[in-house]
Every structure is written in structure tokens, then in C-alpha cells.
Amino acid sequence: MNSISKPTLLIDTLKAERNIKMMAEKARRSKVIFRPHFKTHQSIEMGNLYRKHGIDKITVSSVEMAQFFAANNWHDITLAFPVNPREIKQINKLATSINLNLLVESVYVAELLEKNLTGNVGIFIKIDVGYHRTGLAPSDPEIEKITKLLKSSSKMQFRGFLTHAGHTYHTKGREETLSILESAKQQLTKLKQKYIAGFPDIIISYGDTPSCSMAENCNGFDEIRPGNFVYYDVMQYHLGSCSLDDIAVAAACPVIAVHPEREEIVIYGGAVHLSKEAIEGDNGFKMFGYVVAPTPKGWSKPIAGAYVSGLSQEHGIVSMPVKELNRFKPGDLLGILPIHSCLTANLLRQQVTV
Amino acid sequence: MNSISKPTLLIDTLKAERNIKMMAEKARRSKVIFRPHFKTHQSIEMGNLYRKHGIDKITVSSVEMAQFFAANNWHDITLAFPVNPREIKQINKLATSINLNLLVESVYVAELLEKNLTGNVGIFIKIDVGYHRTGLAPSDPEIEKITKLLKSSSKMQFRGFLTHAGHTYHTKGREETLSILESAKQQLTKLKQKYIAGFPDIIISYGDTPSCSMAENCNGFDEIRPGNFVYYDVMQYHLGSCSLDDIAVAAACPVIAVHPEREEIVIYGGAVHLSKEAIEGDNGFKMFGYVVAPTPKGWSKPIAGAYVSGLSQEHGIVSMPVKELNRFKPGDLLGILPIHSCLTANLLRQQVTV
Numbered sequence: 001m002n003s004i005s006k007p008t009l010l011i012d013t014l015k016a017e018r019n020i021k022m023m024a025e026k027a028r029r030s031k032v033i034f035r036p037h038f039k040t041h042q043s044i045e046m047g048n049l050y051r052k053h054g055i056d057k058i059t060v061s062s063v064e065m066a067q068f069f070a071a072n073n074w075h076d077i078t079l080a081f082p083v084n085p086r087e088i089k090q091i092n093k094l095a096t097s098i099n100l101n102l103l104v105e106s107v108y109v110a111e112l113l114e115k116n117l118t119g120n121v122g123i124f125i126k127i128d129v130g131y132h133r134t135g136l137a138p139s140d141p142e143i144e145k146i147t148k149l150l151k152s153s154s155k156m157q158f159r160g161f162l163t164h165a166g167h168t169y170h171t172k173g174r175e176e177t178l179s180i181l182e183s184a185k186q187q188l189t190k191l192k193q194k195y196i197a198g199f200p201d202i203i204i205s206y207g208d209t210p211s212c213s214m215a216e217n218c219n220g221f222d223e224i225r226p227g228n229f230v231y232y233d234v235m236q237y238h239l240g241s242c243s244l245d246d247i248a249v250a251a252a253c254p255v256i257a258v259h260p261e262r263e264e265i266v267i268y269g270g271a272v273h274l275s276k277e278a279i280e281g282d283n284g285f286k287m288f289g290y291v292v293a294p295t296p297k298g299w300s301k302p303i304a305g306a307y308v309s310g311l312s313q314e315h316g317i318v319s320m321p322v323k324e325l326n327r328f329k330p331g332d333l334l335g336i337l338p339i340h341s342c343l344t345a346n347l348l349r350q351q352v353t354v
Numbered sequence: 355m356n357s358i359s360k361p362t363l364l365i366d367t368l369k370a371e372r373n374i375k376m377m378a379e380k381a382r383r384s385k386v387i388f389r390p391h392f393k394t395h396q397s398i399e400m401g402n403l404y405r406k407h408g409i410d411k412i413t414v415s416s417v418e419m420a421q422f423f424a425a426n427n428w429h430d431i432t433l434a435f436p437v438n439p440r441e442i443k444q445i446n447k448l449a450t451s452i453n454l455n456l457l458v459e460s461v462y463v464a465e466l467l468e469k470n471l472t473g474n475v476g477i478f479i480k481i482d483v484g485y486h487r488t489g490l491a492p493s494d495p496e497i498e499k500i501t502k503l504l505k506s507s508s509k510m511q512f513r514g515f516l517t518h519a520g521h522t523y524h525t526k527g528r529e530e531t532l533s534i535l536e537s538a539k540q541q542l543t544k545l546k547q548k549y550i551a552g553f554p555d556i557i558i559s560y561g562d563t564p565s566c567s568m569a570e571n572c573n574g575f576d577e578i579r580p581g582n583f584v585y586y587d588v589m590q591y592h593l594g595s596c597s598l599d600d601i602a603v604a605a606a607c608p609v610i611a612v613h614p615e616r617e618e619i620v621i622y623g624g625a626v627h628l629s630k631e632a633i634e635g636d637n638g639f640k641m642f643g644y645v646v647a648p649t650p651k652g653w654s655k656p657i658a659g660a661y662v663s664g665l666s667q668e669h670g671i672v673s674m675p676v677k678e679l680n681r682f683k684p685g686d687l688l689g690i691l692p693i694h695s696c697l698t699a700n701l702l703r704q705q706v707t708v
Contacts (some may be wrong), residue, residue: 006576
């Protein structure tokens with residue numbers, strides 16, 4: 001801790017490993033492939049922790065991440081992001097060294113791939129089960145056209161149907177989240193049943209941290225791809241996916257000013273470190289993170305009544321009751337439990353494990 | 355444009371230079387030092403454009419940026435961020451090679467500096483003129499204590515009073531913005547008058563893009579430090595600081611899916627590229643940027659009715675009326691005029707000038 005001079009991500013590897021074990025065991029019990037999303041951590045060390053628990057298939061969300069992990073001995077990667085035709089060269093290069101699965105949601109892009117691919121790739125058709133970000137509705141006639149093209153392709157192997165139920169991030173509770181999971185399972189299963197005769201090896205792949213965390217099991221799918229759960233965060237805590245004690249990262253930020261008259265501490269730690277992701281806090285205020293005190297072994301419980309109330313580029317404003325605030329001085333460290341750990345970890349490439 | 359395969363910042367250098375000239379001329383007319391904030395661009399090329407217009411004093415907001423620009427021949431830098439005691443080593447090193455000005459807002463930190471500085475630095479006392487982020491109220495007795503300490507210091511030269519009127523970002527119009535500028539001027543001038551006898555060289559330094567853009571002149575200050583104006587952005591346009599045509603940056607993002615059924619285009623360009631900074635759009639919707647079409651020489655006017663309506667880590671969702679949307683296909687580029695160009699430029703280190 002003493003060597004930290006600027007905003008730095010603290011990773012509690014015991015908690016991260018506990019989270020990995022929990023999800024890996026749930027996948028094993030549910031007899032599904034566990035292909036965790038690595039966009040959350042983008043870290044070799046975290047990758048090694050996964051490997052220790054038997055994981056060798058991963059998910060990423062950019063060609064850049066696929067290149068990074070391919071260069072670090074990950075040989076089976078699903079790029080869970082609609083194919084960007086402008087990266088076809090990089091995709092062709094990747095496909096020579098790893099098993100690469102791509103996502104397609106239009107005949108137009110499938111035809112582009114058929115024309116421009118130089119090697120073999122797996123293809124998932126991205127299905128929209130209700131999130132309405134990307135993907136085709138299960139009834140969309142485009143699906144039939146894509147599968148026809150895949151049937152005759154020598155370069156593209158149809159792997160199955162994949163979805164991300166991102167609407168589990170906007171639910172009011174466990175029941176609604178689990179009903180999204182059930183609905184996704186039904187929609188994907190129906191598609192699988194329709195196409196399995198023509199493509200006997202296809203699978204259905206599902207993923208998102210809230211529902212995979214809350215569900216007793218993931219029976220009925222063939223593969224799950226949650227990612228955020230390795231670190232969790234304040235948003236997941238508010239959704240009910242985890243306890244506060246499961247959150248495995250905190251941003252260590254130097255205190256630079258203490259203002260008892262307005263019950264605020266200013267930290268070196270702003271939008272370029274934490275991201276501007278915010279949620280509505282317990283009393284209706286907008287907040288950018290909970291506040292903890294770093295300890296030799298990690299960090300304390302959240303400081304009662306304290307939260308990050310504002311962020312500019314490099315500054316963070318921590319609101320804190322005076323009786324707590326008086327124990328901090330410029331030069332001390334505070335820890336911030338991030339709202340969205342994926343974004344904070346992406347910004348804070350300087351990381352320390354505790 | 356053809357070589358762009360992933361989210362990339364397009365910089366229209368003609369517009370950026372026009373913005374620089376406008377502000378440099380205003381500073382000259384107002385007889386104030388122009389010490390632009392470089393946190394917006396963090397770019398050697400933009401620095402050179404400033405140098406062309408006679409600028410040799412700059413502002414930054416982190417030790418890291420100061421190191422970066424010091425290494426690139428900038429010798430007079432104000433670090434407009436309260437001193438972070440954990441970076442004293444780096445500060446001491448910087449002070450050996452450049453004229454470095456630091457910000458202090460407590461006796462506690464001033465004493466730490468007196469004890470730990472190994473060379474000479476300039477000191478500004480940070481004043482809070484109403485933004486309430488950092489700084490001391492003009493009436494705060496702490497100011498008297500700090501100046502006493504500075505009087506007897508051999509390492510710290512008192513440079514004067516500095517403020518950032520960040521509340522100009524939350525005004526309802528030009529009149530309110532200009533009244534903030536006037537109030538800041540009065541508050542700082544009073545302080546200067548009080549201390550000038552003891553410190554004949556002190557100055558008052560002011561800065562923020564909205565008021566420096568809207569004011570006819572900056573008479574009455576000694577120095578101005580706006581930064582964002584070099585690029586401007588959608589937030590500044592909404593505040594009335596600039597025209598749409600003054601915005602000098604756009605994020606070029608590949609189209610990856612087109613969904614006419616929901617009047618949406620999905621782009622490769624998410625929170626890790628644009629930042630999650632949002633404002634309320636024209637019809638009350640939350641929006642993350644205007645949408646333009648790249649052209650050989652730059653980009654078009656905003657596409658009518660189009661805006662970035664959602665961002666996840668790597669995806670952006672563009673809402674666009676069907677009649678406009680039908681001319682785009684996966685593999686095309688869209689340009690996004692950012693809400694807050696400082697954050698977008700910080701994230702998009704891959705940049706292309708047009």
C-alpha cells in the first residue's frame with residue numbers, strides 16, 4: 001500500500017478465486033461448458049486463476065482482447081461481439097492460431113465472411129431474447145437464411161445460438177431476473193430443436209452475471225459466459241447478485257483535500273479512473289461508488305454514510321459524515337468499491353493484488 | 355479513413371487551430387497570460403499547434419501529464435490539482451527541470467511541502483468561488499496561515515490565487531455564466547488587493563471554457579486557463595459556448611449491425627471509447643453523443659434525429675430514423691460528436707487528423 005502514489009486497482013485474489021470457484025462449480029453441477037467473459041479483468045494473472053480451476057475456453061468482446069489472450073496461450077476464444085468487417089485481416093490472422101468463434105446477425109455479414117475469410121472459424125448466430133441491444137429475434141426469417149449459407153460454407157462451422165440477457169441489469173429483483181433466464185432458455189431451446197437435425201453439434205450459449213449468480217443452476221443450457229462475477233461491484237450488489245464481501249476490487253485513491261465544512265473529501269481518482277458509471281444510491285442520490293478504508297490485508301467494510309458523490313476528469317468528491325471524515329488527511333488512501341468493475345478495471349491498468 | 359478499423363478520434367486541425375487562435379487573441383486583447391489546460395488533448399501535435407500561436411505556459415491536472423509535457427519541451431507548467439503528498443518524489447524531480455507551480459489549499463499540505471521539497475516551486479492558493487469542488491472560501495482563515503508560511507519559505511514562491519469556476523457547466527445560459535465570471539473576478543481581486551503589499555508579484559488566475567468562450571474579454575484577470583475549447587463538444591454546444599461547427603473532434607466508429615425494425619444501428623464504440631458522460635437531449639432523452647457521417651475532409655453536420663442512446667463496454671447504440679439508417683451497412687463508419695471531449699480524447703489514444 002505504501003508504494004501506491006496514484007489511483008490503483010486493488011484486487012483481492014482470495015475473493016476473486018472464491019467467486020471463480022463458485023461459478024465453476026455451478027457450471028459443473030449444471031453440466032454446461034463454462035466459458036467466462038474476460039472483458040471484466042483483461043488480466044493475465046486472473047486468467048491464470050481461472051486456469052487453475054480447469055477453465056480453457058474463454059469469451060472476449062474485441063479483436064484486441066482476443067489477440068491479447070491468444071498471445072498468452074488461450075486457444076479457444078469466442079469473440080462475443082458482432083463481426084466488425086473492418087477487422088477481417090486481424091480475424092484471419094487470429095483464426096490461424098486459435099479456435100475462434102464469431103457472432104453473426106445478418107446474411108450481409110455472413111456473405112462478407114464467406115468471401116473474405118481465409119481460414120476456419122466457428123459461427124454463433126446472436127439471438128435477442130429481450131435485451132434489444134444486438135441480435136435477431138428468434139422468429140426473424142434472417143436466421144433461416146444465415147443457416148442456409150452456413151450449411152454450404154466450407155470455412156464457417158455453425159456452432160449454435162448465443163445470447164446475452166443484458167436486461168437482467170434492469171430488473172427489480174431475483175424473481176424477474178430468473179424469469180428472464182427461463183424465457184431465454186425456452187427461446188434458445190426452441191431454436192436448437194428446430195436446427196439440430198441439420199446441425200447435430202450446435203449448442204445454446206447464455207451469459208450474464210446477474211442471472212448466472214442468482215440461479216441455483218444453469219441446467220438446460222449448453223454453455224454459460226458470465227464475466228463480471230469474478231470481481232462483482234456495487235451495481236451487482238444492488239441487483240442482489242452478490243454480497244458486499246464478494247466484491248473483489250477496490251480503487252485505491254489518495255486523499256488530496258479534506259473539507260469538514262462541507263463534509264467532503266477530495267480524492268485523486270476521477271472519471272478517467274473510475275468511469276462515470278453511476279447508480280441511484282440508497283437515499284435517491286446519484287453515486288459513483290462506496291467508500292472503504294484500505295487495511296494491510298485488503299479493505300474495511302463500507303464507511304457508513306460515505307459515497308462518491310461527484311467525479312470530474314481527475315478529481316473525485318467523497319461525501320462523508322464529519323465524525324468519519326476527521327480521521328483522514330491528505331496523503332492517506334481511500335478505497336472506492338466501483339459501480340461497474342469492468343469499466344474501472346479497464347481504466348486502471350495499474351493493479352496491485354492483496 | 356479507409357485504414358480505420360476500430361474506434362478512433364478524428365481531429366479536425368483546422369477547427370482546433372481556429373479555436374486556439376480565437377482564445378489566444380482574446381487573451382492578448384484582455385492583456386492576460388494565456389496558460390491553456392492541456393488535459394483536454396494530452397497530445398504533442400496539439401501542443402505544437404499552440405506553440406505556433408505563441409503559447410509557452412501550460413496547465414495540466416496530474417503529475418503524469420506534467421512529466422509527459424516536460425519531457426516534450428514544455429518548461430512552464432501549472433499543475434492545477436491539489437498537491438498529492440504521495441507524489442512528492444515525482445514533484446521534486448519535475449521541479450529540477452521546469453518551472454512548476456503547485457496548488458495548495460491547507461496549511462497541513464503547505465507544511466508537508468516545506469518539509470519535503472528539495473527544490474523551488476511556485477505556489478497558488480486554490481480559491482473556491484462557488485463551485486464547491488476544491489479550494490478555500492475567500493474568507494477562510496486558512497488563507498492567512500498559508501501565506502504566513504509562504505512568506506518565510508525559501509523553497510515556495512507565492513504566485514497568487516487560482517480558481518476554476520466549474521459551476522459554469524451547470525448554468526441555464528450566457529447571463530448566468532457571465533455573472534459567475536464577474537463574481538469570481540471580484541472575489542479574486544479582493545484577495546489580491548489584500549496580499550499584494552506583502553507579495554508584489556502575485557497574480558489571479560481563472561479558467562473554464564464556458565465563461566472564457568462567452569465573455570467578450572477577460573479583462574481584470576492576470577491569467578486564464580481554459581482547455582476544453584480546443585476541441586469543444588456537445589456539452590459546450592448545449593451550454594452555448596460554441597457552435598456545432600466549432601467541435602473539432604469526432605469518434606469514428608465502425609457500424610457492426612443495422613436494425614431497421616427498431617431504428618437502431620450498433621457501432622463498435624462503447625463506454626471504454628466514448629466514456630459514459632451523458633446529457634439530456636433535445637426531447638428529454640439521455641444521450642451520449644450526436645451522430646455524423648465521415649467525409650473525405652472531415653464529417654457532415656449531425657444526422658437529423660440521430661443520437662447515441664446507449665453504451666455498454668464496447669457497443670454503442672445509435673438511434674436513427676429509418677430513412678437515414680438505410681444508407682448504412684456493417685463495415686461503414688459513423689462519427690460521434692462526444693458529450694465531453696476531454697474524456698473521449700483521454701480514452702481514444704488512437705487519433706487521426708483530418
